[in-house]
Amino acid sequence: MKRELGIARCGLACCLCSENVTCNGCNSGECPDKDWCENRECTVSKKIGHCYECNEKCRKGLLAKIKPYAFTEFARRYGENYLLDCLERNEKNEIVYHREGINGDYDDFDDVEALIEYIKTGQR
Template identity: 65%
Template structure:
């Protein structure tokens, strides 16, 4: 995990992205999506750190159409940015996969925000027994 890359303005984890070997993260201006990222543009115009700091909680612009960035933003609202980074780092150490080229990650397997929030906190899926 490259913790110094942090969380993108949309809520995705630059610190765990498979692109982070050649990308300086969302706020570096070197992100491959910098020219077209609606969430980056919007939060910069509003002069806020990211979508989690926005008053528009029901926004579905850009990447907020997907559950993972919406849940990551909600996690930051509830528990803070540091706790999100701490949980992601701990989960990675315990084998939780964010994503890799061609592989859906463990955080992508949810269709319910509250279940995903619980998974971020614990690294365990509710209702599943560990082998």
């Protein structure tokens, strides 16, 4: 885990991304998706660092997907540091963020609240 990369603007876990060997996160200015990322554009225009800092509960861009939306909701409710603590603990307990391509153990959910509970407890 590269904790210093933290959480992306949209809620994805840059700190656990399998691409973080070459990517320094969406706030680095080096993000290959920076020209089309709707969440980056929105947060920059609102002068906030992350979607979880916004008062609107929208489903724009990557927030249309359960994983980034649940991570954003988790950070909104409990804070980014607690999210990072949980992700680090889960990684130590062999919960994998990217197992096949960009899919891993956090992707097999169709309910936001169930995924938030999984992040918190590491238990299904």
